[in-house]
Amino acid sequence: MADQNHELRKAGLKVTLPRVKILQILENATGQHHLSAEDVYKTLLEAGEDVGLATVYRVLTQFESAGLVIRHNFDGGHAVFEISQEEHHDHMVCLDSGEIIEFFDETIERRQQEIAEEHGFELVDHALVLYVRPRGSNATRQDGTPRK
Numbered sequence: 518m519a520d521q522n523h524e525l526r527k528a529g530l531k532v533t534l535p536r537v538k539i540l541q542i543l544e545n546a547t548g549q550h551h552l553s554a555e556d557v558y559k560t561l562l563e564a565g566e567d568v569g570l571a572t573v574y575r576v577l578t579q580f581e582s583a584g585l586v587i588r589h590n591f592d593g594g595h596a597v598f599e600i601s602q603e604e605h606h607d608h609m610v611c612l613d614s615g616e617i618i619e620f621f622d623e624t625i626e627r628r629q630q631e632i633a634e635e636h637g638f639e640l641v642d643h644a645l646v647l648y649v650r651p652r653g654s655n656a657t658r659q660d661g662t663p664r665k
Contacts, residue, residue, distance in 0.1 A: 528583035535568045539576045543586060543600050551589065551597040551617045591617070592648055607645035613654050 521540045522532045530536060542560050546552055552560075558573045577598055580586040586598045591610045597617070607625070609618040625645065633640040 524585065528580075528585050530579060530583055535566075535572050536576055536579075538564075538566055538568065539573060540580070540585070543580075543598065549617075550599045550619070552599075553595060553597050557598075589644075589646075591646060607647070609647040609649045612648055612650045618649075 521537045525532050542557050554573045558570045561568045581588050587601055589597050606619045606621045630640050
């Protein structure tokens, strides 16, 4: 808990029990690094914690503003959160299972930098999301249109 207290203070946030508990859940998310507010809320309920869903949303927004977490709005606009990391990575979202796969590819990173420079720009940041499905699957976007 001392680690979470330090991280909250370093981010300029007051240490409160809900903030500490939510940060612990995000840091200890095994297997799934991308959690929705509802996922966090459900985990709190299962642990017997008395924290409301509105508080979870408010704390996650505060964490995002403080740079502790990154919010992603993948296909369908459903927000998920992950702990901010030093190393950059991109994402693949499986349209069949909803699984989110993190990856890093040096060639893609280099090419994006080159494209920005070719157009007279400096690349500051980017977010690449590939929407994928298993070969042979008929998975579609959440709006029902087929992915190509």
